Amino acid sequence: MRFYENPYISPKEEEQIKKGAEIIRNGGVVAFPTETVYGLGANAFDENAVKKIFELKGRPQDNPLIIHIAKKEDVFLVAREVPKNAEILIEKFWPGPLTLVLPKNPSVPDIVTANLDTVAVRMPNHKIALKLIELSGVPISAPSANISGKPSATKPEHVKKYFGDKVFIIEGEVKIGIESTVIDLTVSPPIILRPGGISKEMIEKEVGGVDVLAHSDVKVAKSPGVKYKHYAPDSDVYLFMNRKDILRFLESERSNFSDKKVLVALFKYVGEEGEKIKLMGFDIVVSGRTLEDFAKNLFNLLIVAGEKYDVIIFEGVEERGIGLGIMNRLKKASKKVFY
Ligand code: AMP
Ligand code: MG
Numbered sequence: 001m002r003f004y005e006n007p008y009i010s011p012k013e014e015e016q017i018k019k020g021a022e023i024i025r026n027g028g029v030v031a032f033p034t035e036t037v038y039g040l041g042a043n044a045f046d047e048n049a050v051k052k053i054f055e056l057k058g059r060p061q062d063n064p065l066i067i068h069i070a071k072k073e074d075v076f077l078v079a080r081e082v083p084k085n086a087e088i089l090i091e092k093f094w095p096g097p098l099t100l101v102l103p104k105n106p107s108v109p110d111i112v113t114a115n116l117d118t119v120a121v122r123m124p125n126h127k128i129a130l131k132l133i134e135l136s137g138v139p140i141s142a143p144s145a146n147i148s149g150k151p152s153a154t155k156p157e158h159v160k161k162y163f164g165d166k167v168f169i170i171e172g173e174v175k176i177g178i179e180s181t182v183i184d185l186t187v188s189p190p191i192i193l194r195p196g197g198i199s200k201e202m203i204e205k206e207v208g209g210v211d212v213l214a215h216s217d218v219k220v221a222k223s224p225g226v227k228y229k230h231y232a233p234d235s236d237v238y239l240f241m242n243r244k245d246i247l248r249f250l251e252s253e254r255s256n257f258s259d260k261k262v263l264v265a266l267f268k269y270v271g272e273e274g275e276k277i278k279l280m281g282f283d284i285v286v287s288g289r290t291l292e293d294f295a296k297n298l299f300n301l302l303i304v305a306g307e308k309y310d311v312i313i314f315e316g317v318e319e320r321g322i323g324l325g326i327m328n329r330l331k332k333a334s335k336k337v338f339y
Contacts, residue, residue: 021135033172039142070133095125097197177296233306
């Protein structure tokens with residue numbers, strides 16, 4: 001399913017975007033919505049501006065940033081080569097939540113790519129992000145707008161919580177809720193470094209077989225970012241593959257949890273087990289009615305429930321479609337995963 005943003009921009013949005021573009025042109029940093037999550041952006045060609053992103057986030061210098069462009073042909077501003085399979089994926093999935101890792105154009109400062117010879121680039125499918133890039137007149141490098149290691153921001157209030165008044169925030173709505181799929185096209189077969197909005201199945205339909213970076217490979221990671229701790233909320237997160245195990249766990253931990261605030265997030269419906277969990281005195285929330293819904297709620301749940309609960313227990317989902325991306329984030333957020 002392809003979806004195109006309604007391009008209508010309200011006067012208030014336009015005013016914010018103009019202000020944001022001015023900040024970017026002057027070497028500053030701006031938080032802006034994309035269809036995936038909120039980004040923290042700066043002029044990708046301005047080394048000093050990009051440095052501010054790393055400082056604000058507390059991001060390790062060896063974790064490269066994704067460059068965002070507003071026109072497909074601008075890929076040549078940041079990549080020195082665009083192979084055939086990249087062309088096919090660009091035609092099919094841009095604008096959209098697919099980031100391509102390509103050979104780097106020397107014009108991109110090394111700080112953006114953490115000294116790698118490759119560059120990560122995508123064209124977002126969000127009217128505000130696209131207009132911001134267009135008015136700034138430069139590609140914008142932007143990681144997710146969170147303090148390094150924390151859950152990604154999906155709402156303006158999350159950005160505010162992380163950065164206070166230190167960055168200008170353009171208000172808008174995020175559609176997908178988890179970050180883009182990152183695929184490395186400099187190797188054969190291509191390898192998905194991070195699952196996200198565009199699924200492996202969708203990519204394989206266009207360019208044939210691709211690999212997925214295994215969880216166990218992260219220590220020798222091709223994509224430096226994946227080796228770091230991610231999405232750690234302020235509470236202990238546990239991930240389970242089925243409800244019976246959640247019930248058993250809660251029963252065995254009952255005395256440990258007696259003085260703790262515990263939230264159980266069940267997928268799709270509360271059901272019989274959910275009612276039992278409630279009777280045990282724990283809080284219940286439905287993480288989402290569909291996988292898309294779950295993806296959209298996920299980071300908000302981690303951030304907001306993280307403030308209120310000591311423990312959050314998730315019911316996992318099937319690792320198919322966007323479910324693979326959801327489980328990737330949940331595993332990284334979890335203290336322990338029970339299979
Ligand atoms: P973030 O924008 O914070 O969600 O993180 C961007 C992700 O893209 C991280 O996992 C990075 O490691 C990855 N990434 C960015 N540039 C490259 C690159 N040149 N090669 C491989 N992975 C990259
Ligand atoms: Mg991030």
